[in-house]
Amino acid sequence: MKLLFLTQVLPYxxxxxxxxxAYYVLKYLAKQFDxxxxxxxxxxxxxxxxxxxxxxxxxxxPVPITRSIFNNILDYTRSFFSGxxxxxxxxxxxxxxxxxxxxxxxxxxxxxxxxxxxxxxxxLMSSSIYQNSYKPPKIVLDQHNAVYLIPERLALNNxxxxxxxxxxxxxxxxxxxEIETCKQFNSVIWVTKEDYQSISNLINKNGVSGFERTGVNxxxxxxxxxxxxxxxxxxxxxxxxxxxxxxxxxxNKEGVVWFINNVFPIIIDKxxxxxxxxxxxxxxxxxxxxxxxxxxxxxEDIEPFWALGRVFIVPLLSGGGMRVKILEAWAKGIPxxxxxxxxxxxxxxxxxxxxxxxxxxxxxxGILAVLxxxxxxxxxxxxxxxxxxxxxxxxxxYRKWDKIYP
Numbered sequence: 212m213k214l215l216f217l218t219q220v221l222p223y224x225x226x227x228x229x230x231x232x233a234y235y236v237l238k239y240l241a242k243q244f245d246x247x248x249x250x251x252x253x254x255x256x257x258x259x260x261x262x263x264x265x266x267x268x269x270x271x272x273p274v275p276i277t278r279s280i281f282n283n284i285l286d287y288t289r290s291f292f293s294g295x296x297x298x299x300x301x302x303x304x305x306x307x308x309x310x311x312x313x314x315x316x317x318x319x320x321x322x323x324x325x326x327x328x329x330x331x332x333x334x335l336m337s338s339s340i341y342q343n344s345y346k347p348p349k350i351v352l353d354q355h356n357a358v359y360l361i362p363e364r365l366a367l368n369n370x371x372x373x374x375x376x377x378x379x380x381x382x383x384x385x386x387x388x389e390i391e392t393c394k395q396f397n398s399v400i401w402v403t404k405e406d407y408q409s410i411s412n413l414i415n416k417n418g419v420s421g422f423e424r425t426g427v428n429x430x431x432x433x434x435x436x437x438x439x440x441x442x443x444x445x446x447x448x449x450x451x452x453x454x455x456x457x458x459x460x461x462x463n464k465e466g467v468v469w470f471i472n473n474v475f476p477i478i479i480d481k482x483x484x485x486x487x488x489x490x491x492x493x494x495x496x497x498x499x500x501x502x503x504x505x506x507x508x509x510x511e512d513i514e515p516f517w518a519l520g521r522v523f524i525v526p527l528l529s530g531g532g533m534r535v536k537i538l539e540a541w542a543k544g545i546p547x548x549x550x551x552x553x554x555x556x557x558x559x560x561x562x563x564x565x566x567x568x569x570x571x572x573x574x575x576x577g578i579l580a581v582l583x584x585x586x587x588x589x590x591x592x593x594x595x596x597x598x599x600x601x602x603x604x605x606x607x608x609y610r611k612w613d614k615i616y617p
Contacts, residue, residue, distance in 0.1 A: 212321045214244035217330040223260040228535035232433045235605040241267040296384040302329040315340045322349040331392045352396040356531035357406035359385035364529030403556025433533045434605035440542035452487045453520035459493040462530035470526040477575035525553030541595030548577040564594035
């Protein structure tokens with residue numbers, strides 16, 4: 212069987228949630244498919260990553276794209292006058308279309324897999340090739356997020372009226388696009404039940420039909436390989452806090468700024484020797500010189516920073532989908548303190564495998580509790596590791612993909 216797999220990011224190395232999702236889905240489906248991976252790539256992607264993916268994909272075809280402020284302005288102008296989503300239009304590339312159609316014309320694919328909403332527009336183009344075919348390929352959409360929620364939640368916490376307007380406008384257009392797009396796929400896989408429910412609620416509110424078809428919508432969480440992570444018992448000394456995530460993604464930046472401005476002053480008063488490491492690209496420039504706060508930027512080897520952590524924080528106020536870094540922290544045995552939105556979509560029990568806190572005072576108290584109470588820290592460590600092994604091991608949980616691709 213032959214599968215054409217479309218991705219907006221090259222799914223290796225495993226340094227971001229969307230990459231981790233696509234990577235392990237690819238590995239699982241490679242057991243039964245000859246996979247052609249057609250992926251957008253950036254300048255920082257290396258040939259070594261492509262060669263690694265070729266170990267289980269029959270072909271890997273990179274399509275280089277360039278992001279720039281100039282291109283973003285052009286795409287937003289097109290979006291404004293056309294009434295279409297900026298985020299969707301930004302990821303429409305003629306070279307990708309050209310290669311996509313060449314592949315369809317020269318191969319008989321049994322299925323086309325669109326990874327994330329951005330790839331849906333390409334998968335749906337296949338209908339023009341197969342409109343007269345008695346057996347067109349199955350088209351499947353892997354919905355990492357209810358994407359419209361991200362700008363909507365960002366707008367709620369933003370005081371800039373112009374930026375708020377743009378965010379709410381984008382959210383409305385994305386919501387309409389997501390509903391109409393999902394209706395056209397043979398199968399739609401949601402990473403979390405919360406995202407699926409949020410779209411379902413929109414549909415029920417607007418009276419849209421044709422979405423909740425029997426056997427179409429499925430929920431399969433993001434998974435990792437726990438055996439690749441060495442579990443550790445939290446150290447007693449060195450009260451270090453870590454956050455890992457690219458701050459080019461607006462919800463991450465928003466959460467980091469909120470934490471530093473509102474939570475950090477409370478905990479540093481109790482632990483003057485405490486250090487915080489925010490690991491990820493594009494740190495906020497106005498916060499780079501704060502004492503006890505470290506921004507090492509993007510690092511290829513993340514292990515030394517995992518080893519530093521007594522507490523892993525997820526201070527998100529917006530966003531969607533699942534935070535894979537919680538799974539990785541659990542697998543490492545590092546206690547996690549998160550907001551409710553940060554832990555959304557993950558199976559947890561409060562104060563058993565995670566501490567949930569939604570106000571600055573609660574968040575600070577959660578961190579301080581872990582730092583002061585070794586018994587609590589060890590319970591969070593052990594329970595977190597067990598949660599990953601039981602629910603988020605790709606070799607076990609991804610058997611659910613057999614219902615999508617029998």
